[in-house]
Amino acid sequence: MPASPLSTARFPLLAIDIGNTSTVLGLADPDLKLRQTWRVRTNRDLLPDDLALQLSGLFHLSGLEPPHSAVLSSVAPPVGQNYLLALRQHFGIKAFEVNTQNLPDVHVELSQPSNVGADRLCNLFGAEKYLNGFEYAIVVDFGTSTNFDVIGKGRRFIGGVLATGAQVSADALFARAAKLPRISLEAPVSAIGKDTVHALQSGLVFGYAEMVDGLLRRIRAELPAPAVTVATGGFARTVEGICREIEHYDDTLTLRGLVELWASR
Secondary structure, three states, X not given: OOOOOOOHHXXXXXXXXXXOOEEEEEEEOOOOOEEEEEEEEOOOOOOHHHHXXXXXXXXXXXXOOOOOEEEEEEOOHHHHHHHHHHXXXXXXXXXXXXXXXXXXXXXXXXXXXXXXXXXXXXXHHHHHHHHOOOOEEEEEEXXXXXXXXXXXXXXXXXXXXXXXXXXXXXXXXXXXXXXXXXXXXXXXXXXXXXXXXHHHHHHHHHHHHHHHHHHHHHHHHHOOOXXXXXXXXXXXXXXXXXOOOOOEEOOOHHHHHHHHHHHHO
């Protein structure tokens, strides 16, 4: 009798989301639940053997068996290729790499569909569970850049907005204003600053939240039906409760989307 597409022999499944700053990894079980997740720095200098050692160390420290399958999305091509080589050479796994060409049931409504980032396609799958009762979802992914992904029912990627990430904005400010101190990006107690650190935190956190809310209002106004909003990414929890237009916060949306994308093939 042939094995089912989700045969337990294909698990654990390793999901890898490679961003410009961080790489998020997770191991999923046959129920497509993430058993363990890790976040490491994206390092373009690491070779396949280095990455294999890193992966082995993560599995060993967590007391988990190595994966039997893998799925990968990358916006940092050299790193993605090195992970693919590491998985093939050291774990005997041919990983599935996400792109628009190998997802025939996804409809990318852009002028150049092949230009959409793999992470944004993963967000499409991760956001599907929030579409219940809605025609549209808007995913705000707070990473090196902040991506607003507009998704429609029927696995439609409609378009979106790309904005500079909060940390990138802060780094640019500190680089050009030598007397300003580097600060942690956290919300102050009030908008009116009483010292330099307080004033910077207000501008960088509250100001950024207002930009996000403003763009979400503009996007919603252009859609023909109501949209649900979901936030993910490293900065999302910093603006939780500050952004008035965001309804859900989902730390594992992209990684879970990777797992569900792999299972849907």
